[in-house]
Amino acid sequence: MTAEGFSLNGGSDDVAAEHRTSRNPLVRFLGTWVFSRDHKMIGLQFLFSSLIWLAIGGLLALAIRWQLAWPWTEIPIIGRTLFAAEGGQITPQFYNVLFTMHATIMVFFVVVPILTGAFGNYLIPLMIGARDMAFPTMNMLSYWLMWPAFGCMIWAMATPEQGPDFGWTAYPPLSVLFGDAQSLWTLGLVFVGISSMLGSINYITTVLQLRAPGMTLFRMPMTVWGLFITAILQAFALPVLTAALVMLLLEKVFQTGFFLPNGLEANAIQPLDGSGGQPLLWQHLFWFYSHPAVYIMVLPAMGMVSDMLSCGARKPLFGYRPMVYSMIAISGLGFIVWGHHMFVSGMSYFLSVSFMISTMLIALPSGVKVFNWLGTIWGGKLRMDSPTLFGLGFISMFIIGGLSGLLMAATPVDMVITDTYFIVAHFHYVLFGSSILGVFGAIYFWFPKMFGRMMNDFWGQVHFFLSFIFVNGTFFPMHFLGARGFLRRTADPYVVEGFRDLLPVNQFITWCAFGMAAAQVIFLINFLGSLFWGRKADANPWRANSLEWTIPNCPPHGNFASIPEVYRGPYEYSYPGHDSDYWPQSEAPA
């Protein structure tokens, strides 16, 4: 690899640069928004597409909530159009499509891409003092590959069965036997997998190879650590999922017999002549990726929250090295806990015991992180602005989501609560309460760097307050539903007599979900409004230390006028004897 790939000389190799200055508006548009190999532009592409999918996935969630609160009633406004044949109500088939697509979109099109694609791309080179990613073309391709995936999912929704209806976990035989949407769904995820793999190889190489002089590994901000470890997780886990998805596709299209057992009487039509496949094989392969994916979806947010909190408290991050070590421990243990998704699946129950112990142990590094965040704000000078609030909200929600995980680690208790709303409560506290709140905070925090303007802080705080209230209102009662055995993934749980008295709880949850959606409208208006009319921001509005704040907002291609020299870690806030309460990493010692 020559300097062409590493682009150390100011990005003069960028083929798109000349197009950006072209007189033809179409060429200019394509050069800027499509053919750009600038990591920042690719990050913004990921950011915008993820936010659009977040809105779509959120609307699907509201439809799910509608059905659970007022089952088989006409959906207001859109019901008549979407379900004309059924009198405006959701069909059981389409209900299954709803939660399948909600999960697929939120996991693969929102949380993973917004954390690694958007913030990973935008922040890694800026924070380590590099001009760009190690492989800019590969980076561009990693975003391009998302579009075939988007296309596949939308196409899947246009099939006669209205979309994939087997849950995002796609357990065979169900996911192999019925309909065509399954093939499109699988193909779409293969594209996502390849996209993420390209991204992760890029991030690992960039972090290892392109750090500025003086930027040792232990001077990297936690954001970079989170993204770096996430990239390692992806690089090792995603090939397994991608291979498994290809196997699933082959099973569907060519009846290869990886997963279908002999003697299956599918649809009560005729016995399928399987070839001795094993349905549990899919579950092992799927969760071998999808459990590390849980950490892929939270570690970068943990990193960004650490940076925002330290800056907001004007105080060093407490226990920087333990924080790094606990991230490494989480990623290591994360590879040997996947079996806890399968405690009642029929796999060896002796093996379950070892998965139970590793799952219990992974609570330890997560707990260490919480204690260290508390240590970070202890004795600080807490600045209560939108990013800090969302960071604090992240901790509060992560405590709940992390603790409820203990019940799932305990195998006998898991036997009772698995497949119920307790699980739904648990992972939404982590994925929505923690990761998405963390992402909101990060958007408020890095918005000035990305777009040169501040987001409105007052409306940011209102957005936080309402989101925080409604996240809890929506997800906290789900713990009680789960304790009662209230099942997830059922179109009409009230068919079961024992669940009928839980209808009012579900109606309360649905009202809170609508409130949460309304709170996001505030965010949307604030975001779009600030893009055009926000207050102009100076280069370092938060008085933060890391390298991206030393260069002008909306940094040009190539980022740094000259590669900075790094003298210290990123958390030297309120350093005794220093004349200001922050001390940028690249400021030369006196």
Place this chain on the structure above:
Amino acid sequence: MYRFWGLLFLAVPVVGTLIYLLAMLGIAPFQGLGLPPNYNEAGVEIDHLYNLIHVIMAVVFVATGLMLGGLIWKYGARQELGARYFTHSNLLELTWSVAAAGILVFLSLYQLNSWAENKLERPQVEIAGRTEPQPPLAKVVAKRFGWEFYHAGPDGRLDTPDDVYVENVLRVPHGEPVVLQLESRDVIHSFFVPGLRLKQDVVPGMQHFVWFKATSPVELEIICSELCGWGHYTMQGRMQLVSRADYDRWLSEQSPWKQFAAEGEQE
């Protein structure tokens, strides 16, 4: 404004724990939000574990939650003072790591017996002087979207001509260990009886065994808890727990399942 945010964060552990307490004590409007009644001997230990872990969770939740809220209350207001500069404390890290690890290891070991009782140690019986795993009382066959039950006939063995076939209602004696054999005809289902604290996925191509010892004569709901298609939500059955005498009488009144009976005559 700092006080406001401090109070908001303080409210999380306070309100959360309060609602949990009210739900556990059954006080309106939070009554009926705990575990459903349990009718399985092994379920007592599961409920105990469930409550114990909740107590541990509550302690940590309240402690960390109050600390988070309290720190915001206190240090949010400290704008005129500077922040204190300190970076780490190995002693603190060690203390909380060891304490947390101790609790986690204790929990890991403490639950092993219950898991073994429910999933590893199938009840044993004496058959002809030898100790053997107890044979299943009935075979439960899951299909889209219902349950088939094949009771072992007078010979006590499954898949023989005297098997009795019933759909959707499973009669089972209470007061003694019962073993069921689970199979699936098509996709993965899951045999879930909340009242027995019992759940087992039913994977096509595999045989699973579940066991329990029901305590009283009640009627419980069997629910499929693994997504099996559009009609998943309709897939349920009932379990009637009856006395041994009633069970034997009921079984003797049934005629063997026709197909097996026909095959028997041909031989």
